[in-house]
Amino acid sequence: MTSPSEPAPRTRGRPRSEVARQAILDATKTLLETATVRELTIEAIAKKAGVGKSTIYRWWPSKAAIVIDTFFESMAPLTSFSPSESVSDAISQQIGRLIESYRGRSGRIVAEIIAEGQTDPEVLADFREHYLLRRRAAARELVEHGKTTGELDPHFDSDLMCDLIYGSIYYRLLVGHLPLDDAFAQMLPQQMLSALQRGASDTASQPDSSSPS
Amino acid sequence: MTSPSEPAPRTRGRPRSEVARQAILDATKTLLETATVRELTIEAIAKKAGVGKSTIYRWWPSKAAIVIDTFFESMAPLTSFSPSESVSDAISQQIGRLIESYRGRSGRIVAEIIAEGQTDPEVLADFREHYLLRRRAAARELVEHGKTTGELDPHFDSDLMCDLIYGSIYYRLLVGHLPLDDAFAQMLPQQMLSALQRGASDTASQPDSSSPS
Amino acid sequence: MTSPSEPAPRTRGRPRSEVARQAILDATKTLLETATVRELTIEAIAKKAGVGKSTIYRWWPSKAAIVIDTFFESMAPLTSFSPSESVSDAISQQIGRLIESYRGRSGRIVAEIIAEGQTDPEVLADFREHYLLRRRAAARELVEHGKTTGELDPHFDSDLMCDLIYGSIYYRLLVGHLPLDDAFAQMLPQQMLSALQRGASDTASQPDSSSPS
């Protein structure tokens, strides 16, 4: 996106204006308070930021890219886990925090970024790389650690576990058939953890036939 | 949407042209073979269908509504369950079929409809009512039935189970971090079922406190 | 023997509805109180008259034709001359009345009909035949009579005189560079008559050459 590092040192000519960059992100953030990503327009951002449109096009490939940058910059500080807790508690807490944060504007914007990504693969890739995979890796690590401590049954696939947990959250966020309420925030980790405990999966490892390793 | 039943018999004036309706849906279907929902244009539909734009606007509130109708009309016959099977098999089969169908165009269109729905609540509501809830109700029933036969632990919340299963599928469909491949289609029901079997959830009903460490 | 005149006597079937005809003209008149002919639409007339559009199209070839009918029906009673007056007085009075009547809505509608006629020759023909020529014939007769009484110089062409008088009025009506005010209504006949009196035109009959400098 705006990684200024790679292609060339670029020392000649007027350097990129940090003021403009920040003004664009600020304007985007402000506009997103009263508009959806879809309604957001490059022209509106340029006008509000006091910036030429070409300055925007020079540095971002799409509207969604700006939104993603804006989102990272100011709305999505990566919450770190408290390492002292038990794995179960850490998972519960992490799920709870995510659900809570997705109830408001953050949730809407994530949803709209994903929506935007259905049309533009780069947006989706950006979203995954810069936002989602980071969190998912942490979650996966947590799950893996839970397996070593015995809190989680090692027969279950870690990726699948992550998909089950996150999937149900994004499902509700995106489809909206049921709310992301407190009840859900409690029940989801509770039942998930109890289902995935050691001993719950006597038959979990049989893929289809009798492959007792 | 265009359900001709309810509001009025409407016997006055020239009746709605079934030919036009079908032409519009056909044109939409054809255009969706080479374009995304986002790229799809009302004007293109009208032109391809040989229809005035106003005829479209008269009967559909939005582009997405046409796509939904088109999708229902020709792409999404409701797959029924084979009632003779065991609940586990039925679930596995149903999951497998859904994942398979979501690998192609159907999946893309569902994804794009959901994306469209992030901006337009009516689209999302339409999608839920006319498509999703129908299937979900069937799935939920299956789960409930599994509880009575003892194949599934009754301590688990049925809605939550559905969210876990469907959620992980839609998650992969929409976010694309991992594919909807055969491995997933096999592992998902397998591990889910083993996790939710009776006896897996000794602690499932305790709300929050004092899980035996 | 009942010469059926034009196309057919047309005796079978439901006869034309006088109610509808009148409703259409009334609606048109009402709408013209707040709209220009240009802004007037057939659809608005039909709606206001409680009439199907096809009923209008069945009997009138164009919007302007309806306006012309409306205009004749209710706004343009042919003012007759007082035969007892002198020709000069009659002309003055006639000019005065026309100018006065053209200051208001009548003038606007006449102007807009002529405007409409610039595009549609039939409208212009209708206007001439049903409205203008009638009046012009009367005016011309008056002029001719003035020639016999000696009030007007017979060397002047009657048609030209009419064009000069009416022309200047329509000119101001249509171009609006100067108003159709009382000063104009007084000066026009006064100066015209004095210029066209007998004796004013010693050289009027010389076709083209050598006017005595």
Added chain:
Amino acid sequence: MTSPSEPAPRTRGRPRSEVARQAILDATKTLLETATVRELTIEAIAKKAGVGKSTIYRWWPSKAAIVIDTFFESMAPLTSFSPSESVSDAISQQIGRLIESYRGRSGRIVAEIIAEGQTDPEVLADFREHYLLRRRAAARELVEHGKTTGELDPHFDSDLMCDLIYGSIYYRLLVGHLPLDDAFAQMLPQQMLSALQRGASDTASQPDSSSPS
């Protein structure tokens, strides 16, 4: 210092494209060869000129405004008088040239601009200011000069004379009851001049009373 006159110097941003402006006027002129002003379409102009519609809307308030500009640019060079002639000859010649030029496309377009002006006051004002008044002022000056040379009777109102002459021409142009033919082109100045000569108007200045019967 050097106040740049009217609204703004406007030196920022991309300057207006003269190429586009000319293309629009050219396209309009071409289209007017086979279509009336009414039939003329902004869309057609844009297409033919290879120009975005918004470029047209940015610089012209209405279709008629473009037509007026086109007309001025290429169709209506102001014919100058030969100063050496007698006033009578100058008037005759001027009338003759106007009538002749109004027989063809110029006449149609002037008529249609005036027609357009019946609905849009700005169009009419534009037409008067940029086209008509210029000519009328010249004609009025000629008339005034004729009064000083004794060729025209100073008792007659100069504006009225102009209205009589031009009025009759526009009258025939717009109403079409009689043609703008050579006979008219000869007779109009001839009879006008003879009627307005000195001595023709002994009574011209008496406002209303006691005209000798």
Added chain:
DNA sequence: CACTAAACGAGACGGTACGTCGAGTCTTGGA
């Protein structure tokens, strides 16, 4: 009195142009 045929209201139909909006590009002068 029943039949017939045209006129009627309603309103959907295929079109065309409207005027607006935003996209992404280009072209100035100035920093």
Added chain:
DNA sequence: TCCAAGACTCGACGTACCGTCTCGTTTAGTG
């Protein structure tokens, strides 16, 4: 070389009417 400003081409938007076309419903005269 970047920047702001803003004009450029392009194309879709949703709307308004056009004039035509079915419908089912009057409404006379005719048979």
